[in-house]
Amino acid sequence: MDIPSIDGDPFVDPVHPVPPRRSVEGSTLIVGRTASLTLATDSLIVLDEGFAQTRRWSCCESKTTQAIPFYTILWAELSGFEILIKYARPTAKNVVRVSTINYPVEKPEHPHTVAWVDTLLDRAYGEAQRRKRIKILINPFGGKGKAQKWYLRDIEPIFAAAKCEVDVQKTQYRGHSIEIAENLDVDAFDVIAACSGDGLPHEVFNGLGKKRDARRALKKLAVVQLPCGSGNAMSWNLNGTDSPSMAALCVVKGIRTPLDLISITQGDRRTLSFLSQAVGIVAETDLGTEHLRWLGSARFTYGILVRLLRKTIYPCDVALKVEVASKPEVREHYGRALNDRSLPEQHRDSGDPPDADNHRREPGLPPLRYGTVQNDLPQGWISFPYDKLGNFYSGNMAFMAPDANFFPATLPNDGCMDLATVDGDISRTAAIRSFLAVENGKFFDMPHVKYCKISGYRIVPKNQKDGYISIDGERMPFEPFQAEVHRGLGTVLSKTGHVYEAPGVVPKGIVSA
Numbered sequence: 001m002d003i004p005s006i007d008g009d010p011f012v013d014p015v016h017p018v019p020p021r022r023s024v025e026g027s028t029l030i031v032g033r034t035a036s037l038t039l040a041t042d043s044l045i046v047l048d049e050g051f052a053q054t055r056r057w058s059c060c061e062s063k064t065t066q067a068i069p070f071y072t073i074l075w076a077e078l079s080g081f082e083i084l085i086k087y088a089r090p091t092a093k094n095v096v097r098v099s100t101i102n103y104p105v106e107k108p109e110h111p112h113t114v115a116w117v118d119t120l121l122d123r124a125y126g127e128a129q130r131r132k133r134i135k136i137l138i139n140p141f142g143g144k145g146k147a148q149k150w151y152l153r154d155i156e157p158i159f160a161a162a163k164c165e166v167d168v169q170k171t172q173y174r175g176h177s178i179e180i181a182e183n184l185d186v187d188a189f190d191v192i193a194a195c196s197g198d199g200l201p202h203e204v205f206n207g208l209g210k211k212r213d214a215r216r217a218l219k220k221l222a223v224v225q226l227p228c229g230s231g232n233a234m235s236w237n238l239n240g241t242d243s244p245s246m247a248a249l250c251v252v253k254g255i256r257t258p259l260d261l262i263s264i265t266q267g268d269r270r271t272l273s274f275l276s277q278a279v280g281i282v283a284e285t286d287l288g289t290e291h292l293r294w295l296g297s298a299r300f301t302y303g304i305l306v307r308l309l310r311k312t313i314y315p316c317d318v319a320l321k322v323e324v325a326s327k328p329e330v331r332e333h334y335g336r337a338l339n340d341r342s343l344p345e346q347h348r349d350s351g352d353p354p355d356a357d358n359h360r361r362e363p364g365l366p367p368l369r370y371g372t373v374q375n376d377l378p379q380g381w382i383s384f385p386y387d388k389l390g391n392f393y394s395g396n397m398a399f400m401a402p403d404a405n406f407f408p409a410t411l412p413n414d415g416c417m418d419l420a421t422v423d424g425d426i427s428r429t430a431a432i433r434s435f436l437a438v439e440n441g442k443f444f445d446m447p448h449v450k451y452c453k454i455s456g457y458r459i460v461p462k463n464q465k466d467g468y469i470s471i472d473g474e475r476m477p478f479e480p481f482q483a484e485v486h487r488g489l490g491t492v493l494s495k496t497g498h499v500y501e502a503p504g505v506v507p508k509g510i511v512s513a
Contacts, residue, residue, distance in 0.1 A: 029116045031083060031103035037116075039123060043067040044085070046101065071253060073124040074098065074162040076117045081105055083113055085120075086161040094243040095154075098161040127255045127497065133165045134251070135189045137177050137204070139196035139229065140170050147195045147228035154244040155195070155226055162252045171200065181207025184221075191222045191493065193251060195244075197229020198275060202472040205261060205490060209272045212363045215489070218261070219348070222491045223274075224251050231473055233275055236399040238494045240501030254493025258348045258413040260396055261489040263365070264471055265372035266481040270365070274490060275472040276400060276407075277417075277483060279459055280314045280391040280424070281307045283470035300401070308431045313390060313424035314467065317460040319383035321370070321484075323416050324453035327444070330418075331507040333453065334409045338499060338506065348413070348488030366486050370456045373482035377458065390424030390431065392459065394483065398502035403439045409453070409505045412494065415487035416453035423448065444505055456484040 027039040034049035046066040072088040083105050088096035105113050121130065138147050148170070159166050167189070171177050181192065181204045192208075194200035201223055208217045225234040225247070232242040238257075239250035262273040278286070285303030324333050349366065370378040377383060386392075394417045395407035407418040422434055426448050437443045444451055460480040461467060469476040495501060 027119075029083070029105075029113060030109075031105060035103055037083075037085075037103070039116075039120060040067070042071075043069050044073065044120065070120075070124045072096070072249065073120065074158065074249075074252060076120050076124075078105060078110060078113050078117060081107070083117065088158060088161075088245070088249045094241060094246055096158070096245045096249055098157045125253065128253045129190060129256070131163045131165065132191050132252070133189045134159065134167070134191045134193050135180075135184060136166055136168045136193045136195060136226075137180060137200055138168065138170045139194070139200055142196040142200075142229040144230075150228050150244045151195050151226070155248040158245060158248040158252060164252065171196075175203065177203035178207040178210070181205075182210045184208075184217075186211070186213070186217045186220050189221060191224055191251065193224045193226050195226045195228045197227075197231040198225070198233050198473050199229070199231075201225050201234050201274060202272075202474060205272045205274050209261075209365055214363075214365045218490050219258075220491070222254070222256055222493045224254065224493050226251065231401070233397060233400050234492075236402055237397040237500045237502060238492055240495070242402065250495060251493055253495075255495070255497035257492050257494040257497050258345065258488030259490040259492045260413050260415060260417075261486050262394075262396060262417060262483050263368060263486065264476070264481055264483050265368070265374075266477060266479055267374070270368075270372075271471060271476075272365075272490075273396065273471050273483070275395070275397055276470070277394045277472075278392065278470040279316065279461070279468075280389055280393070281312060281422075282391055282393050283468040284312070284314075286470050286473060287468045287475045304435055305432070308435065309428055311424060311428065311431075313388045314392075314461070315385075315387045315463045316389055316392075317383065317462060318386045318389075318392070319377055319381045319458040320419070320452075320454050321378065321381050321456035322452055323455050327451055328507075330409045330451060330453060331505045333414070334411065334505050335507045337411050337414060338504070340498060349415075349486055366489065368484060370482070370484045373458055373480050378456070381456070381458075383458075386421075388423050388425045389421070390426070391420070391422045393420045394418070394454070394457065395420070398500045398504075405441060405502050406438055406443060408441070408444050408503060409451070410500060410502075412492070412498065412500065413488040414453075415485055416455055417457075417483070417485055419450075419452055419454050419457070421450045441503055456482070458482040 029037045031037060036047045038045040049064055051064045068087050074086045076085045081104055082102050084102045086098055086100050089099035091097050138151055140148055177200045192204050204223050211217045226244055227235040227242040227247050235242055235247050239247045241247055264271040264273050285300055289303040324330050395410055396417055398405050398407045398410045400406050410418045430448050434446045434448050437446050467478045469478055
């Protein structure tokens with residue numbers, strides 16, 4: 001019979017076997033002779049006397065201690081007689097790389113180690129799904145042709161370390177993602193990830209919307225962006241970054257979140273929008289300065305200033321279905337949502353079927369509550385001529401660019417679009433101040449900015465032969481169109497499950513949760 005001992009301690013009675021070493025609270029795992037792993041409040045604490053000699057990490061809290069946030073832990077397992085822990089280690093301000101720690105574990109400790117690893121993974125993933133099955137679409141032209149390189153260098157290693165199952169496909173032409181999404185086996189994946197700018201997510205949503213079981217597909221498959229394009233607004237809103245490696249970590253740890261989608265009808269066409277719609281100065285600046293892409297983000301600033309100085313107007317007739325009319329009411333609405341801890345699935349349209357079987361029986365997209373732009377104006381809408389429109393901007397997300405939080409009160413699934421309008425005949429100084437205020441977070445409070453929440457609208461351009469209408473950054477025909485919200489029709493992955501990664505308009509007395 002083998003008699004256990006503790007490192008040859010002479011004070012241990014060899015006649016009475018001692019149990020394997022455990023911490024008093026059970027949150028500490030003793031590994032090797034000089035190391036321990038402890039589950040703290042929000043981090044894994046690695047205590048290793050060997051650090052003093054090897055200094056394997058530069059960010060140690062002391063010569064012998066390293067704290068690894070649970071959020072960065074990708075996977076852990078007992079492999080043979082070793083415990084392996086893989087995590088995303090920061091190597092620069094906005095870059096993480098996979099790193100591994102491993103320690104020997106004695107055989108008597110295996111049952112305790114397996115239970116300890118399960119607890120670690122519970123802490124590391126929380127509400128997030130482990131080992132996601134991800135369909136990855138790479139736009140080979142994204143990021144000036146570097147999307148494939150960024151995927152292999154920054155993204156793939158993180159997914160592999162987290163034991164995600166991936167299927168990679170390159171898009172070959174404009175609209176290819178629509179076809180891929182439309183024909184995708186919904187049950188084979190949990191996530192569709194677009195390595196691109198905002199154009200591919202727009203295509204993916206519309207491809208899923210073409211499926212016979214569109215509602216089920218849009219609920220089942222979370223659409224995410226791995227930022228590899230020139231416009232990465234989706235990632236800024238859901239992940240708070242445009243770093244490919246940081247976004248990959250966010251996808252691994254992302255919480256399924258219902259997302260409002262907007263139906264746009266023009267003529268007999270129906271398109272889904274997830275980001276924004278614009279008529280006026282923003283649309284013209286975005287779409288009318290393609291020839292100035294060599295200016296980078298400065299082309300947007302240049303385009304805005306040129307049109308503001310010209311005091312350009314875009315006359316049209318407007319109709320709105322207003323849900324929250326004033327800025328103080330919008331603040332209160334946003335503040336209540338911050339502290340709403342109901343389950344994400346409760347934020348989908350109450351008209352959705354309650355289970356998967358019903359989803360399969362109901363084909364296509366939800367019916368349009370307000371009809372199309374070709375129908376009579378719905379009851380309860382307000383209509384008015386807007387002959388001196390400067391900018392009509394409707395947002396479903398907050399950030400339109402890294403420093404452009406146009407819609408600080410937007411929420412992923414409140415059943416509303418946020419509408420910001422600015423008259424085109426205000427003074428040049430006031431107009432310039434209003435748009436410059438976007439960068440410092442004061443756009444919402446500018447007196448010339450009208451801001452409300454709506455569930456539908458109609459725009460009929462007039463006195464113009466041609467112009468620009470932008471839907472998620474894509475140019476649409478310059479003709480009348482109508483929009484309406486479908487609450488929680490789509491699904492994305494986010495950090496919190498209920499708000500965007502953008503500074504909001506929190507009213508006094510409400511603390512952000």
